[in-house]
Amino acid sequence: MKGKFIISFDFNLHPTEANKLTNGNLTLYENSLIVTENGTETHNLRVDDIEELKVENGVGCIFVSYISKIDKSVHLLCRNDLTDSKAIIKKVRRINLYIEDRCIPKGETDYIEKCPKCGRPFKDGSNICLYCSDKKQLIKRTWGLFLPYKGYVFTAILLFFFISGLNLVLPYINRIAVDNYIQPKEPGAVDISEFVLVILSMLALDLIIRTISVIRTHLLIAAGNKMIINLRNTLFDKVQRLSIAKISKRTTGDLMRRVTGDVWVLQNFIINYLPGALEEIAVLVCVSVYLAVYDWKLFLLIMIPTPFVVASFRLFWRFMRKLFHKRWLAGSKANSVLHDIFSGIRVVKAFGMEQKEGVRYEKATAHERYMQEKTDCIWSVLMPILRYFIGFGEFIILFYVGNKILDGKMTLGEMTQFSAYAGMIYGPLRMIAHIPRHLMEFNTSSAKIFEILDEKEDVANSIDSVDIEIKGDIDINNVSFGYDSGTEVLHKVDIHIKQGEFIGLVGASGVGKSTLINLIMRMYDVEDGSITVDGVDIRDISQESLRSQMGVVLQETFLFSGTIYQNIAYAKPEATRDEIIAVSKIAGCHDFISRLPDGYNTRVGERGFTLSGGERQRVAIARALLHNPKILILDEATSALDTETEKQIQDALSRISKKCTTIAIAHRLSTLRNATRLVVLDKGRVAEVGTHDELLEKEGIYYGLVMAQREMAQM
Amino acid sequence: MNNELINDPGAAIVRLLPENASFGFKNGFLCLSFNGEGSEEYNRVFLHRVFPFELLWEYISVLDADNKEIGLIYNISDFDDRTKEMLKKELERKYYSPVIRSVDSLKERYGFSYWSATTTEGRKIEFTIQDTFRHVTRIGEDKCIISDVDGNRFIIESLSALDKKSYRRIELYL
Numbered sequence: 001m002k003g004k005f006i007i008s009f010d011f012n013l014h015p016t017e018a019n020k021l022t023n024g025n026l027t028l029y030e031n032s033l034i035v036t037e038n039g040t041e042t043h044n045l046r047v048d049d050i051e052e053l054k055v056e057n058g059v060g061c062i063f064v065s066y067i068s069k070i071d072k073s074v075h076l077l078c079r080n081d082l083t084d085s086k087a088i089i090k091k092v093r094r095i096n097l098y099i100e101d102r103c104i105p106k107g108e109t110d111y112i113e114k115c116p117k118c119g120r121p122f123k124d125g126s127n128i129c130l131y132c133s134d135k136k137q138l139i140k141r142t143w144g145l146f147l148p149y150k151g152y153v154f155t156a157i158l159l160f161f162f163i164s165g166l167n168l169v170l171p172y173i174n175r176i177a178v179d180n181y182i183q184p185k186e187p188g189a190v191d192i193s194e195f196v197l198v199i200l201s202m203l204a205l206d207l208i209i210r211t212i213s214v215i216r217t218h219l220l221i222a223a224g225n226k227m228i229i230n231l232r233n234t235l236f237d238k239v240q241r242l243s244i245a246k247i248s249k250r251t252t253g254d255l256m257r258r259v260t261g262d263v264w265v266l267q268n269f270i271i272n273y274l275p276g277a278l279e280e281i282a283v284l285v286c287v288s289v290y291l292a293v294y295d296w297k298l299f300l301l302i303m304i305p306t307p308f309v310v311a312s313f314r315l316f317w318r319f320m321r322k323l324f325h326k327r328w329l330a331g332s333k334a335n336s337v338l339h340d341i342f343s344g345i346r347v348v349k350a351f352g353m354e355q356k357e358g359v360r361y362e363k364a365t366a367h368e369r370y371m372q373e374k375t376d377c378i379w380s381v382l383m384p385i386l387r388y389f390i391g392f393g394e395f396i397i398l399f400y401v402g403n404k405i406l407d408g409k410m411t412l413g414e415m416t417q418f419s420a421y422a423g424m425i426y427g428p429l430r431m432i433a434h435i436p437r438h439l440m441e442f443n444t445s446s447a448k449i450f451e452i453l454d455e456k457e458d459v460a461n462s463i464d465s466v467d468i469e470i471k472g473d474i475d476i477n478n479v480s481f482g483y484d485s486g487t488e489v490l491h492k493v494d495i496h497i498k499q500g501e502f503i504g505l506v507g508a509s510g511v512g513k514s515t516l517i518n519l520i521m522r523m524y525d526v527e528d529g530s531i532t533v534d535g536v537d538i539r540d541i542s543q544e545s546l547r548s549q550m551g552v553v554l555q556e557t558f559l560f561s562g563t564i565y566q567n568i569a570y571a572k573p574e575a576t577r578d579e580i581i582a583v584s585k586i587a588g589c590h591d592f593i594s595r596l597p598d599g600y601n602t603r604v605g606e607r608g609f610t611l612s613g614g615e616r617q618r619v620a621i622a623r624a625l626l627h628n629p630k631i632l633i634l635d636e637a638t639s640a641l642d643t644e645t646e647k648q649i650q651d652a653l654s655r656i657s658k659k660c661t662t663i664a665i666a667h668r669l670s671t672l673r674n675a676t677r678l679v680v681l682d683k684g685r686v687a688e689v690g691t692h693d694e695l696l697e698k699e700g701i702y703y704g705l706v707m708a709q710r711e712m713a714q715m
Numbered sequence: 716m717n718n719e720l721i722n723d724p725g726a727a728i729v730r731l732l733p734e735n736a737s738f739g740f741k742n743g744f745l746c747l748s749f750n751g752e753g754s755e756e757y758n759r760v761f762l763h764r765v766f767p768f769e770l771l772w773e774y775i776s777v778l779d780a781d782n783k784e785i786g787l788i789y790n791i792s793d794f795d796d797r798t799k800e801m802l803k804k805e806l807e808r809k810y811y812s813p814v815i816r817s818v819d820s821l822k823e824r825y826g827f828s829y830w831s832a833t834t835t836e837g838r839k840i841e842f843t844i845q846d847t848f849r850h851v852t853r854i855g856e857d858k859c860i861i862s863d864v865d866g867n868r869f870i871i872e873s874l875s876a877l878d879k880k881s882y883r884r885i886e887l888y889l
Contacts, residue, residue, distance in 0.1 A: 016743055018807030019836065059767070060868040061811035065743075074759060076743030081811060082866040322887060329848070 003030025006098055009091045011080040013061055024078050026064070028095050033066075035077050043077060050099055053077075053092045064092060093488050097480060097528055100492075138446050142266070145227050152223035157278070159216035164282040166209050168290055171420035173202050179413030217275055224271040231449065232263050238453055244523035246455060258452055262445035269442045277435060280428035287424045295418075301400055302422050305393035309429045316386055317437070323375045330371040334364035397422050467545035470630040471534050472499035472661035474520065479529035481512075481519060489515045491684045492529070502654060502662045504672030506702060507681035513665045514555070516681070517633055520663065522546060533631070551629030551660075553637035557613075557620040561605035564593055567619055568600075572627045583625040586652045588645055589618035613640035621649065625656065632656075634664040638671055650674055669709055678702060729786035731777055736786065738798050745805045747777065749785060760785065762806050768854045772803065812868040813840060815861075818881040823847070828888075830861075832869070842867060851888040859889065 008027035014020035014037070024037045033050060035043035051067040054074065062085045065076045080088055098104060146153055179185075181195040236259055239247070247255070291299040341348060341357045348357050401418060404410035474497040482488040489512045497503050505513045518524055519531060522538050531538050538546060548571070559567050568584065569575045580600065584590035592615055596602045604611055604619075611619065617640050624632065632653075638646045646668075653662065654674035666672050678695055680688035680702050688700050695702035720726060729735075735751040738760075747757040757779055765774040765787070775788040788794075791802045813834045820831040828847040832840050842863040844850045850862045859871040874882065874889070 013811065016804075016808065018804055019811070019813070021838070058809040058811060060866070061809075073742055074744065079808070079811075085865065325887065 002032040002034065005029055006104060007091055007094055009084070009088050011064070011078040011088070012083075013079040013081060015063070015076050015079045026078055028098065033095075047099055047102075052096045052099060055089050055092050062088065064088065089482075093480075093482050093527070096488065138443055138450065141450060142442075142446050145231060146223060148230075149223035149226055152219045156216050156219040156223070156275075159212055159219070160275075160278050160282045161286070163209055163212055163216065163279065164286040166205060166212075167283055167424070168286055168421075170202065170205055170209075171417040173198060173205065174420065175411075175413035175417035177202070177413070178416055179411045183412050220275045221271050224267065227270070228263060228267045231266070232259060235259050235263065235449060235452055238455065242455060243525075244518065258448055262448050265441055265445035266449070269438060273438055277431060277438075280431045283424050284428040287421050291418075291421055291425075298397070298400065298418060301396055302393065302425055304396070306425075306429060308389070309393070309426065312386060312389065313429075314436075316382060320375075320379065320382075323371075323378060327368075327371040327375045330364075330368040334361070334368045337361050337364045393426065394419070394422055461542050462540060465540055465542040466536070467542050468534065468536055470546075470549040472630045473497065473532075473534050474631065474661060474663075475532045475535075476516070476520070477530045477532070479516075479519060479526045479531060481515060481524065481527050483515075489684050490519075493681075493684070493686055494529075495679055495686060495689070497661055497663070499661055500658055501677060502664070502675045504675035504678040505663065505665045505681060506669065506672065506678055506705065507687075509667075511681040512684045513681055514635055517635055517663065517665065520631075521550060521552065521633065548627065549630045551624035551627065551632045553617070553620045553624045553634050555636045555639075557616040559604045559611070559616060559619060561603075563598075563601045563603055564596075564619060565600040567604060568622045568626060570623055575626055579626065580622075583622040584618075586625055586649075586656065587618045587622035588641075588649045588652070589615065589622055592618075614642070614645065617641060618645075618649070621653075628660075630660050632660050632662040634662065634666075636665055636667065639666065639668065643670070646671060669706055729784075731786040731788045733794050733798070736777075736788075738794075738801055740801065745801070747785065751786070757785065762788075762802065762809060764806065764810065767810065768858075768860065771806070775802070775806065812860075812870050813838070814870045814872055815840075817878055818884045821884040827864075830863075840869075842869065847888050851885065853889055859885075 006028040008025060011024040011026065012021055014022045022037045023039075024035065024042075026033070026035045028047070031047055033043070033045045033047060034041060045066065049069050051069045051072070054065050054067060056063045056065065058079075061079055061081050063076060064078050064080075065074050067074050177195070177198045181190050181198065184190055239255055239259065288299070288303075291302065337360055341361060348354060397418065401410060401415045405412065405415060474495075476493055476495040476497075479490055479493045480488060481490045493512075493516065495503075505516065507513055515524075519526055520538075522531075522543060525539060533541065533546070560570065565580060568580050572579075577600075581590060584593060593600055593602070617637060621634075621637055624634075624637075634653075638649055641649065647670075650671060651674070664672060664675070672678060673692065675692070677689060677691060679686060680695065680700070682701055688695055688698060688702055690698065696706060729751055731749075731751075735749060737748045737750075739746050739748070741758060744759045745762065747760045749755050749757065759780055761778040761780075761782075763776040763778055764771065765776050772791045773789060775791065777785045777788060779785055788802070791799050791806075794802065813836075815832045816835045816837075817833045818830060819833060819839075820829075822829045828844045830842050830844065832842075834840060842861075842865075844861065845864050852860045852862075854860055857873050857875055859874055861869040861871070863869070871877065871885075877885075
């Protein structure tokens, strides 16, 4: 009896035949696990006989195997390329939870990695498909951002059409000037004062057009800038609220690009491109309507070259863009060679490689020069040819209008008027050829921006989250957790910590110590089990309340640009100088800080004074202590210190830790000698718990670690 | 490295040869019976290419279940045909990278490039690359490795053997 269906996934590679594809499926039922390939059953296992399923990484593929409960032997079940690997990894973890407890695990059941519409995988931790994103929706949403400034925008649009209308009048007055005054039907009957008036009216009209243009541009820029600043702040706010899990799916560079680069694309489009494009379109519409009504034959003649103009411009740009891109690549390659050499100049000199590096740079610049010459040459030949062909339309009009003049059906003034209109049509056409490209860039960037804005906050405060006054009891109840890319990191971890205890987390690299600490800080949410502080699930405590009562010193001690004083007072800017000095004394950094020429006002961080690794750590400890934490977390917080300094700090910390609960990770075991209890983690599970002496007596993993370090120390 | 350092005990490498290593398959996995210094039976061993881009069948590190190196195969041809086939199969199975014969279409859209290609076995494949320039890596003059958004790898063994259209499609990224 296989029982009811629990979970299943498909796989696409033959487990043993290297490049053979298969149509496979692995399904877990209540009592059995069945694997089929192309409809044929290859494995039918009793759940009771399976210890666990294992995912192993190949290169370009993953393997899923099972460990038999009977003889602990490992057997290969299936293989898949990496396309759906993340979903498979998640499902294998859930299968393992089921095998162990025989109950369907709670938690995330969302395995979707592909767009339900087009089947293309979501990219880069995103949950929208750029391919299917609704373009109209994007424009509508961007317009939504403008709504608070709609007064500005509507006025600007009205002014666009007003200016376009006025632009039509100018050639008309010009025509009057030519027909009535420059070449009148009856020579000699020209009133010079009237002629001057016509010229003055043209000047005045031009002035009005330019003034309104300035107002219109100003309005749009004001609205655009306000909207962009607003958008950038909203985006920044949102990124700050995202969980570490979501943030770490993206690189810092990617986030920076979205907050600055993509917003800049929008800004550039809205402020620099859109007004010009709108104006050109408005002119195009107005002129076309006027011409079509006035002389439809002439209008058609003007419009005949239009498709050719647009198509040839698009083709030309597509070709040139490829070339420009190659040129840009060559340039950036040369730059990166230069950057590489300059960054490593000490190594270059130390190994006497100046000449070789010189040749490398020369080679890169030679390629850049070649690409530059090539693009310039093609540009200088193609552009005039294109312009010549575009000018063709104007020659056709000249021929048509010229004939009409010769037949006496049209005046010279009318000809100048229509030539001006033809110019007004061809100008916008050149611009219109670029619209698809600009629009695409705009769409891409706005899609990326909205993606962040729409991102679900997975570690969000629950609606009924509470602020609590933390005492310091921490209960980690059967917690299991794994990151997206790998297998389970923590498995059924169960630790109960009392207020005021100093817990040392011990274990080899990669056993899950830092992950456990991240879970306690609620940087991620647990997959299975729960973590409570003073009996309250941390998912029900507001994040601000939880973290404001925790002091944290992490492995990478990051100091912001600013003074040492500002860095220590980071989480409590209102701290007094005496408080700052007190925590600095405890953290063992007061002495070296006061010896610096600028004391606590010494600037650190980017372009600041360079502190050594140990000094940075001590500043970070002072920062963590300043807001009198109820829970203190130290992740390799004293690893860069010499043993003597570390001992002093440890003694000070152990005095403080009586008032707060401390959890510390350290590879150097002497760091944890003051710990009330040690928890030894092994392969994501709690292997041993006890005091230093108890664990030594046990002669287990901890004993082995201590012995190994003693041996090292004796050397 | 000069000769003296090669002879340093710290640089010593266990070379696996037919004399000290005999490979087989067990439960679908490669196993090893090692008869060198400290002979041992390994129920499961892992093969790892040390120079995966350049040498496919040479310099193969053999690891145990704890990822510790048992020894190095300098060339799988050191072994008899049966073992050679076995090692080859195991390596091909671990390093799954379809070989591309032609690039049938390549479209750039929204910062991603969408590829349709045909493998040497005639299979049509589709994949997506983000940041295309960074994920198309040229190996030497004529070979190229492409990694898609999921981490799958595709190989173009010989760029010069590609048809003109395919080459023109990917030329920009090389």
